[in-house]
Amino acid sequence: METITISQSPQHVGETVRIGVWLTDKRSSGKIAFLQLRDGTGFFQGIIRKNDVDEETFELAKHDLHQETSFYVTGEIAEDKRSKFGYEIHITDIDVVGTSDEYPIGNKEHGIDFLLDHRHLWLRSRKPWALMRIRSRVKLATMEFFNKHGFTQFDAPILTGSAPEGTTELFETDYFDRSAYLSQSGQLYGEAGAMALGRIYTMGPTFRAEKSKTRRHLMEFWMIEPEMAWCHEEESEEIQEQYVAYLIQDLIDNCPLELEMVGRSVESLKPFTELPYPRITYKEAIDMLQKGGLDVKYGDDFGSPEETYLADQFQKPVFIKNYPKEIKAFYMPTDPEDDRQVICADLLAPEGYGEIIGGSERSYDYDYITSKLEENGLSKENYGWYDDLRKYGSVPHSGFGMGLERFLSWVTLQDHIRENIPFPRMLNRLNP
Ligand code: 4AD
Ligand code: MG
Numbered sequence: 198m199e200t201i202t203i204s205q206s207p208q209h210v211g212e213t214v215r216i217g218v219w220l221t222d223k224r225s226s227g228k229i230a231f232l233q234l235r236d237g238t239g240f241f242q243g244i245i246r247k248n249d250v251d252e253e254t255f256e257l258a259k260h261d262l263h264q265e266t267s268f269y270v271t272g273e274i275a276e277d278k279r280s281k282f283g284y285e286i287h288i289t290d291i292d293v294v295g296t297s298d299e300y301p302i303g304n305k306e307h308g309i310d311f312l313l314d315h316r317h318l319w320l321r322s323r324k325p326w327a328l329m330r331i332r333s334r335v336k337l338a339t340m341e342f343f344n345k346h347g348f349t350q351f352d353a354p355i356l357t358g359s360a361p362e363g364t365t366e367l368f369e370t371d372y373f374d375r376s377a378y379l380s381q382s383g384q385l386y387g388e389a390g391a392m393a394l395g396r397i398y399t400m401g402p403t404f405r406a407e408k409s410k411t412r413r414h415l416m417e418f419w420m421i422e423p424e425m426a427w428c429h430e431e432e433s434e435e436i437q438e439q440y441v442a443y444l445i446q447d448l449i450d451n452c453p454l455e456l457e458m459v460g461r462s463v464e465s466l467k468p469f470t471e472l473p474y475p476r477i478t479y480k481e482a483i484d485m486l487q488k489g490g491l492d493v494k495y496g497d498d499f500g501s502p503e504e505t506y507l508a509d510q511f512q513k514p515v516f517i518k519n520y521p522k523e524i525k526a527f528y529m530p531t532d533p534e535d536d537r538q539v540i541c542a543d544l545l546a547p548e549g550y551g552e553i554i555g556g557s558e559r560s561y562d563y564d565y566i567t568s569k570l571e572e573n574g575l576s577k578e579n580y581g582w583y584d585d586l587r588k589y590g591s592v593p594h595s596g597f598g599m600g601l602e603r604f605l606s607w608v609t610l611q612d613h614i615r616e617n618i619p620f621p622r623m624l625n626r627l628n629p
Pocket of ligand 1: 381382383384405407413414415416418420422423552553554555556557596597598599600601602603604
């Protein structure tokens with residue numbers, strides 16, 4: 198007899214097979230019991246009839262199987278048109294492997310703190326299962342997209358001596374006789390990679406010691422950071438929108454069940470696959486916000502209310518271009534049309550999910566970068582290597598960073614970004 202997974206059921210209809218499963222729920226009446234089963238690859242129902250099995254097996258199913266008991270189940274696979282999972286198993290034998298008594302997460306409502314304390318178990322529930330599958334798929338589609346577009350995958354270090362996005366939000370750690378910092382962004386290393394390989398992208402964890410307790414901030418989040426030599430901001434924005442549209446189309450094609458399980462309709466995603474996305478300038482954004490009655494002036498950074506208001510004016514993701522220098526990073530070049538500003542863009546998600554991408558052109562002028570490093574108190578010792586990129590064959594280049602969990606929380610309509618990473622690191626949470 199073959200041992201298969203639930204996901205392989207379609208190829209085994211009418212066959213008797215064995216599957217290793219966990220019980221998620223059960224109900225029984227007289228001569229029949231319905232077992233809700235999962236095996237990691239999927240979910241389906243097991244039906245056990247008193248007449249089909251020996252007395253002992255039927256009693257075991259009724260009394261000894263509890264939520265999260267693990268066992269091998271043997272039976273015949275059948276189609277189940279009423280279920281969204283499509284298949285079921287008619288059980289003839291059960292072989293218990295691991296018992297489970299009083300599993301803490303019931304099929305009732307739990308508070309979020311309780312669930313987060315039990316994240317190691319909560320991951321087994323249906324919604325986290327669907328969210329983690331979507332996350333995995335987006336990482337795979339990311340690799341496919343950048344591979345198709347001629348990018349080389351490139352790994353930036355996690356332990357660094359430098360801080361690209363400002364020095365206030367760093368996790369510091371001992372590094373023998375000096376300090377090291379957990380990377381806030383792979384970008385500066387990505388720039389070195391782009392000068393070597395042309396077009397690269399990094400994909401890895403990044404860290405921000407931001408004391409912010411919002412639904413959009415994690416202390417540890419994953420970022421995808423493409424960096425492109427011989428590339429100006431306009432072309433970078435085109436790649437950004439193609440990338441986002443590609444990810445969405447890929448989910449529509451490959452994760453319809455998971456999307457349904459998290460409450461995101463495929464129909465509602467389709468408009469986001471149509472390009473281009475609108476582009477407005479920071480100045481236009483300020484006008485728009487002021488007309489809408491929000492209290493902002495030129496020079497202010499946008500918080501959640503401003504981002505949500507702006508995104509609501511469009512039915513699609515929208516680029517906000519060319520912000521004032523003071524609120525952006527040191528490496529961005531001056532906007533030739535207004536020297537108070539830099540050449541950059543943020544991409545805001547629709548439906549109130551905020552900034553999903555931050556990107557810019559990078560100044561490739563040696564003197565400008567040297568002066569900016571000095572101005573920001575960034576030492577030659579730590580940043581001399583970054584200067585070198587401008588000293589030896591400097592070229593125009595651009596790049597961007599997409600926050601993986603920000604993108605995911607938008608496409609999966611999660612109220613809080615913590616749902617989109619296996620073990621969220623937040624202000625008051627380092628366990629489990
Ligand atoms: O806008 P940020 O800070 O840009 C950079 O780090 C650039 N170096 C990227 C680059 O050009 N290579 O961060 C980029 C994105 C944001 O748009 C947001 O999606 C996400 O990273 N992000 C966070 N996600 C979760 N929690 C946080 N604390 C985040 N901070 C930024
Ligand atoms: Mg940003």
